[in-house]
Amino acid sequence: MSPAGPHPQGPPADALLQDAEEDGDLEAEEAGRDARAWEREYADERSWEMLQEDDAGLLRALDVTAQQRERRRRHLAAPAARIRRGMIRYLVLVVDLSRAAAEVDFHPSRMAVVAALVEVFIREFFDQNPLSHLGIIALRAGVAQRLTELSGSPQSHITALKASLGADGEASLQNGLDLARAALAPIPAYGHREVVVVSSALTTCDPGDIHAAIAACKKHRIRCSVVGLAAEVYICATLARLTGGTYTIATSEGHLRDLLLEHAPPPPALQQDAPASLIRMGFPQRQPDGAASICACHADLRLDGAYVCPRCKARVCELPTECHVCSITLMSSPHLARSYHHLFPVPPYDEWQASSSSAALPATCFACQAGLPGVAGGATGVRLVCPRCARHFCFDCDAIVHESLHNCPGCECRPAAPDDPPG
Amino acid sequence: MKFNLEGLTVYFPYEYLYPEQYSYMLEVKRALDAKGHGLLEMPTGTGKTITLLSLITSYQLAHPDMGKLIYCTRTVHEMEKVLEELRKLQAYQEKELGKQAQILALGLSSRKNLCIHPTISGEGSRENVDAGCRKLTATWVRSAAAENPDIELCDFFEGYEKKGADALLPAGVYTLHDMKVFGRQKGWCPYFLARHMITFANVVIYNYQYMLDPKVAGVISRELEKECVVVFDEAHNIDNVCIEALSVNLRQQTLDGAQRNLTKLGQVVEKFKATDADRLRAEYNRLVEGLAQRGTLPQNDQMLANPALPDDILREAVPGNIRRAEHFLAFLKRFVQYLKRRMGAQQVESEGPLSFLDDLNNSAGIDAKTLKFCYDRLHSLMLTLEITDTEEFHHLTLVCDFGTLVGTYTQGFAIIIEPFDERMPHISDPVMQLSCLDSSLAIKPVFERFQSVIITSGTLSPIELYPRLLNFNPVTIQSFAMSLTRDCLCPMVLSRGSDQLPVSTKFDMRSDPGVVRNYGRLLVEMAQAVPDGIVCFFVSYSYMDAIINSWNEMGILKEIMQHKLVFIETQDVVETTLALDNYRRACDCGRGAVFFSVARGKVAEGIDFDRHYGRLVIMYGVPFQYTLSRILRARLEYLRDTFQIKENDFLTFDAIRQAAQCVGRVIRSKSDYGMMIFADKRYQRHDKRSKLPNWILSQLKDSHMNLSTDMALHIAREYLRRMAQPFDSLSVDTGTLLNEAALQRPQPMEVG
Numbered sequence A: 001m002s003p004a005g006p007h008p009q010g011p012p013a014d015a016l017l018q019d020a021e022e023d024g025d026l027e028a029e030e031a032g033r034d035a036r037a038w039e040r041e042y043a044d045e046r047s048w049e050m051l052q053e054d055d056a057g058l059l060r061a062l063d064v065t066a067q068q069r070e071r072r073r074r075h076l077a078a079p080a081a082r083i084r085r086g087m088i089r090y091l092v093l094v095v096d097l098s099r100a101a102a103e104v105d106f107h108p109s110r111m112a113v114v115a116a117l118v119e120v121f122i123r124e125f126f127d128q129n130p131l132s133h134l135g136i137i138a139l140r141a142g143v144a145q146r147l148t149e150l151s152g153s154p155q156s157h158i159t160a161l162k163a164s165l166g167a168d169g170e171a172s173l174q175n176g177l178d179l180a181r182a183a184l185a186p187i188p189a190y191g192h193r194e195v196v197v198v199s200s201a202l203t204t205c206d207p208g209d210i211h212a213a214i215a216a217c218k219k220h221r222i223r224c225s226v227v228g229l230a231a232e233v234y235i236c237a238t239l240a241r242l243t244g245g246t247y248t249i250a251t252s253e254g255h256l257r258d259l260l261l262e263h264a265p266p267p268p269a270l271q272q273d274a275p276a277s278l279i280r281m282g283f284p285q286r287q288p289d290g291a292a293s294i295c296a297c298h299a300d301l302r303l304d305g306a307y308v309c310p311r312c313k314a315r316v317c318e319l320p321t322e323c324h325v326c327s328i329t330l331m332s333s334p335h336l337a338r339s340y341h342h343l344f345p346v347p348p349y350d351e352w353q354a355s356s357s358s359a360a361l362p363a364t365c366f367a368c369q370a371g372l373p374g375v376a377g378g379a380t381g382v383r384l385v386c387p388r389c390a391r392h393f394c395f396d397c398d399a400i401v402h403e404s405l406h407n408c409p410g411c412e413c414r415p416a417a418p419d420d421p422p423g
Numbered sequence B: 001m002k003f004n005l006e007g008l009t010v011y012f013p014y015e016y017l018y019p020e021q022y023s024y025m026l027e028v029k030r031a032l033d034a035k036g037h038g039l040l041e042m043p044t045g046t047g048k049t050i051t052l053l054s055l056i057t058s059y060q061l062a063h064p065d066m067g068k069l070i071y072c073t074r075t076v077h078e079m080e081k082v083l084e085e086l087r088k089l090q091a092y093q094e095k096e097l098g099k100q101a102q103i104l105a106l107g108l109s110s111r112k113n114l115c116i117h118p119t120i121s122g123e124g125s126r127e128n129v130d131a132g133c134r135k136l137t138a139t140w141v142r143s144a145a146a147e148n149p150d151i152e153l154c155d156f157f158e159g160y161e162k163k164g165a166d167a168l169l170p171a172g173v174y175t176l177h178d179m180k181v182f183g184r185q186k187g188w189c190p191y192f193l194a195r196h197m198i199t200f201a202n203v204v205i206y207n208y209q210y211m212l213d214p215k216v217a218g219v220i221s222r223e224l225e226k227e228c229v230v231v232f233d234e235a236h237n238i239d240n241v242c243i244e245a246l247s248v249n250l251r252q253q254t255l256d257g258a259q260r261n262l263t264k265l266g267q268v269v270e271k272f273k274a275t276d277a278d279r280l281r282a283e284y285n286r287l288v289e290g291l292a293q294r295g296t297l298p299q300n301d302q303m304l305a306n307p308a309l310p311d312d313i314l315r316e317a318v319p320g321n322i323r324r325a326e327h328f329l330a331f332l333k334r335f336v337q338y339l340k341r342r343m344g345a346q347q348v349e350s351e352g353p354l355s356f357l358d359d360l361n362n363s364a365g366i367d368a369k370t371l372k373f374c375y376d377r378l379h380s381l382m383l384t385l386e387i388t389d390t391e392e393f394h395h396l397t398l399v400c401d402f403g404t405l406v407g408t409y410t411q412g413f414a415i416i417i418e419p420f421d422e423r424m425p426h427i428s429d430p431v432m433q434l435s436c437l438d439s440s441l442a443i444k445p446v447f448e449r450f451q452s453v454i455i456t457s458g459t460l461s462p463i464e465l466y467p468r469l470l471n472f473n474p475v476t477i478q479s480f481a482m483s484l485t486r487d488c489l490c491p492m493v494l495s496r497g498s499d500q501l502p503v504s505t506k507f508d509m510r511s512d513p514g515v516v517r518n519y520g521r522l523l524v525e526m527a528q529a530v531p532d533g534i535v536c537f538f539v540s541y542s543y544m545d546a547i548i549n550s551w552n553e554m555g556i557l558k559e560i561m562q563h564k565l566v567f568i569e570t571q572d573v574v575e576t577t578l579a580l581d582n583y584r585r586a587c588d589c590g591r592g593a594v595f596f597s598v599a600r601g602k603v604a605e606g607i608d609f610d611r612h613y614g615r616l617v618i619m620y621g622v623p624f625q626y627t628l629s630r631i632l633r634a635r636l637e638y639l640r641d642t643f644q645i646k647e648n649d650f651l652t653f654d655a656i657r658q659a660a661q662c663v664g665r666v667i668r669s670k671s672d673y674g675m676m677i678f679a680d681k682r683y684q685r686h687d688k689r690s691k692l693p694n695w696i697l698s699q700l701k702d703s704h705m706n707l708s709t710d711m712a713l714h715i716a717r718e719y720l721r722r723m724a725q726p727f728d729s730l731s732v733d734t735g736t737l738l739n740e741a742a743l744q745r746p747q748p749m750e751v752g
C-alpha cells in the first residue's frame, strides 16, 4: 500500500504548500476573465443575430430550416408503408404524482403541466382511436391508485384526473405495472394492450422485484412506454426496451406535448400480438331527445337522449363503449371511418433539395398559397414535395396534412389512377 | 478495415476509426520506428487497447524480425479484456491474410489462477497454491516418488513433463480459461505450459509485477529478447508500483516468525548432518565455486529470484563466513536480534542505508557485503534442505529480502522505524520500513533491456513529470483529447455553496460546519436531480467518517436517503464488495443509490461506474497525500535533491492525477455520458486545474467554473435532459469517425 493514509489530526498536505490561495487571489483571477459566465453565454450564442427585420419592420427569425427539420423528424420516423396497426387499443395511462411531481422546473409545476397535457392527449387519443379504451392509474405515496377503469369516455377520465391532483411520497413503478397488468390481462386477444407512464420521479420504491413485474408485462404482451420529465432512468429504459415500447425525455413543455402525442396514433401491431379476428359490434340508434331513460352506465335518469344497444336494448349515454349488459362493442360508423386513415397514411413529404431540377419552381405552397423558400425573395425554412403528386408544400401545411387532415390536397385534386389506393 | 499508415499496412477489426486512434497509432509507430520509448495519454472509452494491439501486431507482420509484444496490465480482469480484444483482431487479420497472420497469444498469471489440480486449486491464497504445487512437483519429491509410489504427485505436471519440449500450444489466442480447458484436455499443467510457451508466443500479457518486481521478473521475464515491445497499460500509478516492488515492511510478528523459522531450520540442519552430511558438504563446495546457479534450475524448483535488480547482483562467490549452513543460521540470528533491538526504539527513527549499515557493523558485526548475499544463501539452503513449504518460511524470507536490499543499495532508499501508529500513539505497534524512494530504479532495467517501452493510460497528466520521475527519455510524448459527437462528459468546478460561502477540504476549513453543510446540501440537491447512481469520492477515510457523521447529525443523510440508498466503502474488502454489489442492484432496479468512496482506495483504482452506475461523480476536495507520513517526506526530499522536482509540484501532481482517476471512473465509452463535479474552490486555481488531463479540460467550459450549488444544479438538469435525447452514434460526415474511404484519401491529420 502506498503510504497515503491521511489523517485527522495533523495538517494535510495542502497546509504545507506555500499557501497563496486566498480568496482575494481567486477574485483577482475571476476579474481577469473578460466577462461573467452568464454574459458569455449570450456572447457565445449571439442570439440577436438570429433575428432579422423584414420589409414590414417585423422581427423574424433568420433561419428556421434547422428547427423545422428537427420537428419533421417525428413524421419521418413513422413508417410510410402500409402496416398492420393495433386499431383497438386498451391503454393504461400511469401518471406519476409522487413528490417529484411537485417540482417547479416546469411552470407552474410539473404536475399542473402534466395534467394539462394529459387532457390534450386523452382527447387526441380518442379522436384518433375511436375504438379504443383508456384507464388512468396514479402513483402516489408508494402505492398505485386506480383513478378510472378502462373505458371509452374522455370526459370522465379528465374529470377524475383533475379531481385527484396532489403530489405526495414516492412513486412505485412496480405497483403501477402490476395494477395496469391486472386491468389489461383479461382484455380479449384482438385488443392491443399498452401502458404509457408519465414519470416525474427519478427513483422507484418498490415492495418487490420490479424485474419480475417487467417480465410479467412482457409475457402478457403489454407494450410499455415511458415519457420522462427529468432524466434518463435505467429501469424505465429497460422497461421500454424489453416490452417494445419507447422511452423519451421531455426538455420543455412543448416537447412534452409532442412526446405525449406521439402515443396517440396507433402503434404498429405484430402478428403474434394481436391475431386477426372478427369482432362482433353493435351500431346503436340514438333515442330522440326528451324521452326519459335510465342509462346503464351511470344508473342515472337522463332526458337528453341515449343510445340503445341493438342486442339487449340497454341504454348507454356515450359512444364508443361496451354495452354494460351484454358486453358487445358499441360504436357509430363515423368512428370506424375515422380509424381508417391509419391504415392508408399520406406518404411523408420529401424535403426538396436545391440540386434537384430547379425548372420553374412554384413560388407558393399548393395548399395555402403562402410563399415558399428556395426562390428569390422567398421565406426561409424547408420546402416539401409530395412524392405522389409532386406538388410543393410549406412546412405548416405539411404538419396539418399529416397530423389532422390525413389527405394530401394535391393527390385529391388529380384524377385518381385506377391502382391508386384510396386516401 | 485495413489502411496505410505512413507505409505500414494496419489491420483494424472495426469499420470505423476515431481520429484520435489514428493519431495515436501514428505516435506509436514513430516510437517503434525510432526504437525508442513512448509516453501516451488517451482517455478511456476511445479504444486504446485495440488501437495499440492492432498497430503493434500489424507492425509485427510487416517486420518479422521484431520481437514479442509484452502487454502489462494491472489486474487479471484487464488481462482477460485485452485477450478478448486481441481475439477479435486476430480473427479479422486471419480473414484478411489467411494462415500467415496466425499468432500465439497468451495470458500468464500465477498458479492461483491457472492451477487445475483438483485439491490444490481450491487452496485459496496465492502463496498456498504456490506452496501446495511445490510440494507435488519439487525435483526431490518426484525422485522420491519414483521409488515410493505412495507419494502423491500432480498428474498434470507429470503429463506435461513427459511431453517435454514437445508440449506445445497450437497458434491462437488463449485466455486463462482457455489455457485451463486446453490443459484439462491434454492432461498438461497450464501454468508450466504457459511459462514454457512464453518463448514461442508473439503476444504475452501479464501483470506489472512480472516485469517490474525483480523477485518475479528474474524468474519469468529473464529470457525475453531485446527486440520486444513492452506496453504498460493504465500506467498512471506506475511510479508507485515501482516503489512497492523494492520496498519491504517488517513488523514485530515478522521478526518473531523469523526467529521460529531459524530454530526450525537449525533442527533440520542437525538432522541432515546426522543422516546426509554429504549433501551439506556438496552445497558448501558449490558455494565456494560461485553463486548458487539459479539459471540452471528446473522450472518447478524455482521459487523467487533475488529481490535486487539483476544488474546490481554481484557475480561473485558467497563470502566465506556464511558458506556453512550453521554459520549462516548464526549470522541470521544475529541479524534478527539486531533488528529486534532496533525495533524497540521509543521514537521514530529515520535514516539512510549507509548509517544503518554502519550501525549494524558496529553493534552486530555484520557487513554490507555479507548482507547482500543473504537472500541467495537462504534460497540455496532451502533447496539443499529440500524444503517445499515455502509459505512457512515466509517471515525469514522477508527478513532476507530486507537484508539483501539494504546491503545492495546505498542510494534512493530510507529506513524508517515507527514505534506506533500515529493515529493510536498509546498502542505499541512497531514497524520497520525499508522504503524505496526512487521509482526509476525498478523500471530502469526495463528501459535498458527492451527496445521500445510504451507507457499509456487515460490519465497521465501532467505528462511532463513522468519522464523525470521514471528517469527516461521518451521519443514521443503526447496527450490526446477525445473526439465527441456530443458532450458526453460534463465537468464542473463548484467553489461555493448556495449561500455563496466557499467550500474546500483545506485543513483549516474542512471541519467548519458551514462547509460540511454546503457539501451535504450539494449531495441532497443532486440526489434529487440525477437518476440512478451517484459516486462521491472523499480525500480520506477519516475525513469521510467525520463528514458522514456530521451529515447524520444534521439530518442531511436522512434527506439523501429519501431519494437514494447510501452505500459506503470501508477498508474491509469483503464488506466493500458487498456494498458495491448492492449499490449496483439499487441502480439496476431504479431505486437509485449513492456510493461513498475514498480517493486512492481500491474502488477509485479499479471499479468502473459506467452507464447508469455513475451518472454523476462528486470529488469532494483535492486528494493530497498525507504529508506527515515519514515515507512521503523522505520521498519528497529525495525527489527534490535528485530530480529537482519541487515538493509542491509533486504533491499537486499526485493529488490531481488521483482526482482525475476518480472522476474518470464514470465514463468508459463514448456512447456513455456522465457529469463530474470538482467540489473545492482550489480547483478554480489555474495551477491545479491546468494539471487535469486534456480530455477533461477540453470539456470544461468557462461557464461551468466557479459555480455555486444552485447553478450546478441547473446545469445538471439541463445536461441530463439533453443527454437523454436520442442520438446517432455513427457520424462519419462530422469527422468524428473515419472509415476506410476517409483514410484512403490523403488528408492532413492534426495531432493532439
Ligand code: SF4
Pocket (backbone or CB within 6 Å): B111, B114, B115, B116, B117, B120, B121, B132, B133, B134, B136, B137, B154, B155, B156, B157, B189, B190, B191, B192
Ligand atoms: S503442476 Fe500445475 S496443475 Fe499441478 S499443482 Fe502445480 S500448478 Fe496445479
